[in-house]
Amino acid sequence: QEQARGHNLAVFNSPASIANRISYWCNFSGPSLALDTMCSSSLTAIHLACQSLRQGNCSVAVAGGVNVSVHPNKYLMLAQGKFISGKGRCESFGQGGEGYVPGEGVGAILLKPLAQAQADGDHIYGVIKASAINHGGKTNGYTVPNPNAQAKVIERALRDGGIDARDISYIEAHGTGTSLGDPIEIAGLAKAFGQWTSDRQYCAIGSAKSNIGHCESAAGIAGVTKVLLQLKHRQIAPSLHSSVLNPNIDFEATPFVVQQE
Template identity: 80%
Template sequence: YGAESSIALSGNPASIANRVSYFCNFRGPSLAVDTMCSSSLTSIHLACQSLRQNECQVAVAGGVNVSVHPNKYIMLSQGRFLSSKGRCESFGEGGDGYVPGEGVGAVLLKPLARAVADGDRIYGVIKGSALNHGGKTNGYTVPNPNAQADVIGRALREAGVDPRTISYVEAHGTGTSLGDPIEIAGLSKAFQQDPSEEAYCAIGSAKSNIGHAESAAGIAGVTKVLLQLQHGELAPSLHVQQTNPHIDFSQTPFTVQRELDVWERPRVDGQIVPRRAGISSFGAGGANAHLILEEYREPDLTREKMNEPNEQNGQNEVPGMIVLSAKNEERLVVQACQLRDALRTGQSSWKVREIAYTLQTGREAMEVRLGVLAQTMEELLAKLDSYVEQVGQAEPAGKGNLYYQGHVKQGQEHPGWLTDEEDMKENVKRWLSQGRYEHVLDAWSRGAVIQWMELYGDNRQQHPRP
C-alpha cells in the first residue's frame, strides 16, 4: 500500500467494542481489552466490576479472534510456539505447541437478583474472578506458577468457596511441555490438597477440541463450562492417551477428563454442593485471569408460580398468548414451523404460559406478525398446524379465532389508540379484565406496543425456545 493509494484502511482495536456500543446505542463503559490470551476472560472480570460499581445495569463481554495475515504464523514459527502435530495436546505426552483457532463469543451479564427479577434465562452464576501479572520471570513468555496460584486463590476467596467444592477446572492447557506442568503446579498450590486425598476435580481444556482461540480463549472456556452445566455432563479433553510425564497427577487433586461423563454434584463435609468450575486464562505476556462459575438452580417455587392463574387480572383460566414475528411472511412460516416442531419433541416439560412469556419478552417484534391463543399444548399445536397449512390462501378458510395475523403497516395507516402507549395500556387492562384476550393479540398483530412484562407481575421466567 504505497503513499499514492487513495484508500485508507481503519484497524483501530477500540472499534471492536465501540461499534457495538454505537450500533446498539449502549451508553455505559465501552472497552477493547488486549491482554493477549487472557483478553476475553479479563473483559468479563472488568464487566463484573462495572456492574458492581453501578456504571451500567447490563453488560456484554466476550472476545473475538481471527487470523488474517501470514505474519502471525511466521512469528509463531520463529518462536517455536506451534504444534508440530497440528493439534493441541493439552496435558498430553509429546505436546510441543499449540494450534491457533478462530472464534467469537460473548455473554450477557446482569446482577443475579436483577436477572431473577426480570425472569431471564440464567445459564450460570459468576461467583468470583481475579486478575494479576506474573512479574519478572526467566523469560517474557515464561509463566510464573506462584502468580497463577495467587490469582486462582484470590478468585476462590472472592467467591467465598472452598477449593474442595470445585469439581471441574477448565484449564488454559495450551499443550506445551513447559506451560502445562507450570499450570498444574500453580493449581495444586492454590487448591492446597492434602497429599493423602484422592483426586476429586476433573480438568480439561477446550483447546484440545477447537485449538487455541487466543484472545477469545477465555470466552471459549466459559462457553464450554456453561454448556456442561446446562447438560450436566463433562466433555472429554482430547489427545491425552498418555499424560505429560512431567506432571505427576497422583500428587494433585486433578484428573484429566478423557471421556464424556455425568457431572455429579460433589459431597463435601456431608453436604451436596452445586456444580462449580474454575476457568483459567493466562496471557503470553504474563497477564493472568481466573473465574469461578457455579450452576444456577431455579427454585421449584418459581416454575410453580409461573403456571399459576394470574390473580392480578382476576382470571382463573388465562390462556397463553403466543406471539411470533418476522421480516416477511415466508420467514414467519419458518418461525411457526420451528416452534411447532420443537413443541412436538419437548412438549412434555414445556408449559404454554412459559412459552408465551418467553416469546413475548425475549424476541424482537418485527413487521409481519402472528398471534395464537391457546390453553393447552394440544390446542397450540393444532392452531400452528392450521396457520401453516393455510398460508398463501387469498382468504384462509375457517381462520376464525384460530390465529391473528397482521402487519405493522396496518397500525401506521390508522394512528391513534393503536400506537399510543398509554391508551393501549388502558385498553389492554380492560380487555384482560373482560377476558377478551383476542383483542390484545389482534391489536399486537397490527403494530400495537404491548407492555407484556406488566401482565405477569413477579411470576415470570424465560426459557430457551426456537
C-alpha cells in the first residue's frame, strides 16, 4: 500500500527472522526454527524442542509463539471463510458457538531435561511427560478436523508418557467455540480416553480461548501457560460463555465436564 502511494518501503517478511533474531541477540547456537502449523504452531515448537533436547542437539531450549493482528485483510479472510464470531467472543463448548475471535499474544517456556533442572536448582513449573503430532489427512474439507486422527495422537502421547487416562483431572482443550469443531474435538478425546476407561464425567475440560480469544499461532503456548498457572495456584480457571452447553455434544456420555466456575 505504501508503494502504491509512491513510498519505496520494503518489508522483510521471512518468519525465520523471528527465531533467528532471538538467537542472534542471545548468542544461542542450537537449532533456531520458525514454524507455521497454524493453530498448533507453538505446541509444535515445544514438541520439536523436546525432541532436540532428547537427541542432545541442545541442552536448554526456548519455545513458544507470538501472534499479532496488523492488517484488516485477516478479518476479511476470517469473515469470508465463516471462521469469525459475529458475537465478539469465543463460546468454547457453549450453545450457539459460531466461530472465534482472534486474540493477540506472546509466550514462551524454558525447557530442560528434568534431571538437569533439578541439579541446577531451577523452579520447575511443570513436567512434559510426552508429546505427539499428526495430521488429519483427507476429510470432508480442508478445514474440517478428523476425530480419529485426534484420538490417535492423544492416545500416542498418553502411551509414550506412561499415563493412564483415568488419572487425568483436567484437559486444556482447543475449544474454538464452533458448532462443528467442538463436537469433533470431544469425540476424539472420548475415543482416546476410552482405550483406558469407560468412566464418565470425572475430568474437567476448558479452553483459554473463552477468556482471551483465539491467539492462533500463540494459542498453544497460551493453553500451556494456563495449565501451568492452574498447577501453581491449585485452582482450575472457568471456561466462559458456556452456561448453556453445545447441544450437539452429549457430555454425560464422555469423561469430561466443562469447567464453569
